[in-house]
Amino acid sequence: MFQVKAYSGNKQEDYQLLLKQLKALLDGETDETALLSNASALLKQFLDEVNWVGFYVWKNEELVLGPFQGLPACTRIAYGKGVCGTAVKERTTQRIADVHQFPGHIACDAASNSEIVVPIFANGDIYGVLDIDSPITDRFDEFDQKYLEEFVTIIEEHLK
Template structure:
């Protein structure tokens, strides 16, 4: 199964350290691919019980696969389709405890059971999404959502 990573023992303190690490990692980097690649690698290393961490970038009215960590994934996702497309359409985080209960879920990896998708907005426009999948149901809670949204905010500031 998956190894449970332990850091300080306090989830919020661990996330605060992660945010500091992200800021240091992205400081001074202007290349978008490099930014997203390192951001996905850092999250994949930090989070336990996840099987996919990555980005989809909004291009020509659809989400296109960007840098990620995990098994091969869906290459393109239409506006409003699946959890990622819904996050773009609604411009809000989608936290799904059981993807099999999400109407229209796109199963890129049959092992995925829960998912969180945070939209990335730069200068008022959709840039893309951060997508994280887990092989267990109900993996993501309010604390995860709060700090992952802060994680995306740091990325948005670098993409301006």
């Protein structure tokens, strides 16, 4: 079933292994809390130089904190507010090199300096977002974005 990965030192191979591990974790599971919990734990174990990995779920016209790994976080985020709310409003991934330069950034963890947020869709509608913070400025590149979007696509295939 699931194995803890060994890093190969090749970013592409590592991400491809991560995606295989995600598919194994989600195989046959239908509970969305369980899916998102294991996905956040897997990413926290896989990614280096990150301090928060988790999900916000779209409920009643706002993002509500879902399964995550890291310090306590903001519980609710309004549409269009912060990086997460902007990802929902624009329906696109937000890759922010320096969160302190992002207008309206919501600082849940003062140690965060960069962030990537990938919107999640179910049946064409917004479901929520994958949010990852790092204490390193400019931590996430185009390569990370590509594979994290693929990671979310796999999750979307398991949502109702």
